Amino acid sequence: MLLVILLSGCKSSIVYNNPPTYFNLKSSLENTDLPNSFILIGDTQRTGWFESTLLFRESSDSVQFELFSKIASLDNKPSFIVHLGDLVYDASSDSDWEYFDSSTSMIRKEKIPIVPLLGNHEYFGDYEKGNLNITSRFPEFKDSSWKSFKFKNVGFILLNTNIELSEKLKKRQKEWYNNELERFDSDTGTNHIIIATHQPPFTNGNGLGFGDDEYVKHNFIESYKKYSKAKLFVSGHCHNYEHLLIDNKHYVVTGGGGGPRRTIDLEGRYKDITNGIDKDKCLRDFHFISVEVKKDSLVLVVHNYNMATKKWGIGDKFSL
Numbered sequence: 649m650l651l652v653i654l655l656s657g658c659k660s661s662i663v664y665n666n667p668p669t670y671f672n673l674k675s676s677l678e679n680t681d682l683p684n685s686f687i688l689i690g691d692t693q694r695t696g697w698f699e700s701t702l703l704f705r706e707s708s709d710s711v712q713f714e715l716f717s718k719i720a721s722l723d724n725k726p727s728f729i730v731h732l733g734d735l736v737y738d739a740s741s742d743s744d745w746e747y748f749d750s751s752t753s754m755i756r757k758e759k760i761p762i763v764p765l766l767g768n769h770e771y772f773g774d775y776e777k778g779n780l781n782i783t784s785r786f787p788e789f790k791d792s793s794w795k796s797f798k799f800k801n802v803g804f805i806l807l808n809t810n811i812e813l814s815e816k817l818k819k820r821q822k823e824w825y826n827n828e829l830e831r832f833d834s835d836t837g838t839n840h841i842i843i844a845t846h847q848p849p850f851t852n853g854n855g856l857g858f859g860d861d862e863y864v865k866h867n868f869i870e871s872y873k874k875y876s877k878a879k880l881f882v883s884g885h886c887h888n889y890e891h892l893l894i895d896n897k898h899y900v901v902t903g904g905g906g907g908p909r910r911t912i913d914l915e916g917r918y919k920d921i922t923n924g925i926d927k928d929k930c931l932r933d934f935h936f937i938s939v940e941v942k943k944d945s946l947v948l949v950v951h952n953y954n955m956a957t958k959k960w961g962i963g964d965k966f967s968l
Contacts, residue, residue, distance in 0.1 A: 690732030690884025692905035732884030733767025733846035740773030803832030848883035852916025
């Protein structure tokens, strides 16, 4: 499976100098003594000039430093971070990547791998330069833009759900996805399956471009509902937090990594079972999720950061 990143714009011969390479997950998973926790985070991009100036969206620069520093300092050090996409605003921007590299410096120091999905912002900008910026930091993307792996008793399936994929690659990915679901479900050593996409199949999010993603909904949900071990469908893209229960299946939207937040409709069509300090808020705090893997369950805790008070709190908390 070859990675095809179709970014808009013209090609460039400019090469970003000496980008850091993030730690490789595969080599890390070979360590059987890894801690039994990992992190979910999404949408750490800065607010673009167009968004802040013309659309009057909030600018939350510095939040990313707070979030990644908190992750690096957790008592229960995570084995890795699954980033749900939109690492930066413009994949071809040197300054955007410099900001990302700076905000994640503590993560690299602690040697915590970041395992990213591609979000729509990874397709922004100049093709050649954006592709180089991504693959130089995350070399595994040279082989494929989707992947699966097993951690403890959890099977992960990470998908590329961007419209830029060709129809041929979309078909190939869907066949692979169904095969991986079947493989993990048949594996006696796998108790849980987590599926991750950038765009969410369901959301009560408000705003143009922040609704249900029909491609994800029509291509990946039927199979997710079919398997009992498939416990969680997690996405980013909508810059807020939602914990939806639909047909007795759990869907989490966690796009609170620093991008300008969008509101959600608390009276929306989907049942939001979020608890904790965010329960009655339509604009929820910036956040990340820590997941503890136990023998028979997964324990998810949402770590909230209030930008106004600069204080941390615990939001939603639940077990699967």
